[in-house]
Amino acid sequence: MKLNQKLSTSSPRSYEQVCPVARALDVVGQRWTLLIVRDLMFGPLRFSDLREGLPGLAPNLLSERMRWLVSEGLVERIGLPPPAARQVYALTARGRELGPVIHELARFGVGDWADADAFGPPRRLLRGALLALMSPSELGEPSWSAEIRLAEGTIGLEVAARPSSGGSLNRLRLSDPPPPGAEPDVTVTASLGTLVELRRGLLARSYAERRGRLAVTGSRPATVELRRLLGWT
Template identity: 35%
Template sequence: MSRSYEQACHIARALDVLGQRWTLLIVRELAFGPRRYGELLDALPGMGTSLLAARLKHLEHSGVLRRVMVTGSRHAAAYELKDRGAALMPLLASLADYGGRMGSPPDGFTDRAAWKVLAMCLTASEDGADFGTVTELALGGETLWLQGDGERVRLGIGAAPVKPDVRLTCAKKVLYALAKAQVLVDDAVAAGDLVVEGDLGKARVFFELFRLPNDASEAI
C-alpha cells in the first residue's frame, strides 16, 4: 500500500502517485514506447526487482500505465503509458531542462545516450514535432531513432522501423557537444567524429531543433 499525504491539494495528490523514488524514472523509460519487465530492470540500475514490481503495480492501479502484449523474438508482456502517463511529458521536459542546467554530473554516474536524446526531444520547440525525417542515431553501442509526426516526436530504442532518411554515427561525447552547439556539424564531419548517411542539411536541421541546455559552469 503506497503512502498518502492525505491532503486535498492538487500537488500533494499528484505526489501520492508520482512522489516515490524511481517512479518518474519508470515513466522516463516508458517514454521510449512499450518496455518489457527485463528491459525496465536493465534500464534502471540500482533498482531491485521486487521494488520495480511494486512501482509498476502502483502506477498501473493509478492509471498511469498498462500491461500490453508485444511481438518480437517472442510474444511477451510489456508496459506502456496510458494517456494519463503521456500527459506527464511536459513535467519530464521541465525536469530535464532543470537538471541540464546543474552542470556536469559526478564521475561514476551511469550515463546513457538514450537519456540525453530523450531530453533533447522533450525540450525541443514545437518545430521538432514537424521534423518528419526518420533519423537513426548510432551512439557508441546504443541505437535510437526518432521522427516528428506533426504532434509530437516519436522516439524509440533500437533500429528505426523503416529505412532511415538520415543516420548519424558518433560517440556520446560528440553528440552532447553537437547538441550544445559546442561543435558544428560540418566541423564534426570534417574531423571524422560524425558520420552522416543521408542528407547533410537534414543533419544540420536536426541539431538546430534538438538541443541540450548548455550550462555556463561547463567548460566549452
C-alpha cells in the same frame, strides 16, 4: 474498491496543497516512480525487465510502486497471448501524459551531463538519452527522417509534419535499430558525448566537423531541421 486498493498500497504522504504541481507530485513524486514510468515509455515490460533496469530498487519496493501506479491508473497489467503468455506492464493513456514531464526532466539533466563517452547509458536507455538532447518545439513544419550513428549503435529518427494542435514531442519517433529499408534524409555520425557537448554549447558544430568528431550527410532542409532539433550552434 478504490478505497481497498488504496489501503493495500503504501500511499505516499500527500502534500495537502491545492496546486496542480503538488497534486502531480502526490502521484509521481515518490522515489523511483518516475524512473519506472521512464522505462515504460518505449513500450510494455515484464516485471523481470523492470527489475533488471532498476538494480538499485528492491523487488518488494518495485512491486509496491507497480501496485500504486496501477491503482492510480497510470499503468495497466496486460496478459500477452500464447506462446508468450506473460504478464506485462504498460502505460495507460494517462500514464503517457507523463511523457513531457520526463522529457523536460531529461533536458534539465543534460545541463550537467559530463563524460557521456566514458560512461554511456545502457543500450535500452539510448533512445531516451538522444531524446533528452532534442528540442522538438524548435522544429519547422515538414516531416523528415534521420539515422544517428553512435558508437553504441544506430538509432532511427522519424519526425512527423507539424500537426494543427498537440505537443511537438509526439512528432518524434526513435527506433533502435532503425526500421529495415529506411532511407533517411540525413545521417549523423558522432559519439553521444559529442552530441551532448554540442547541445550544451561547449562545442561548436564547425569545429567538431573539422576535428572529425561529427559528420552530417544528407539533404539541406533535413540538415537544417536536425541542427535546430539538436541545438547546434
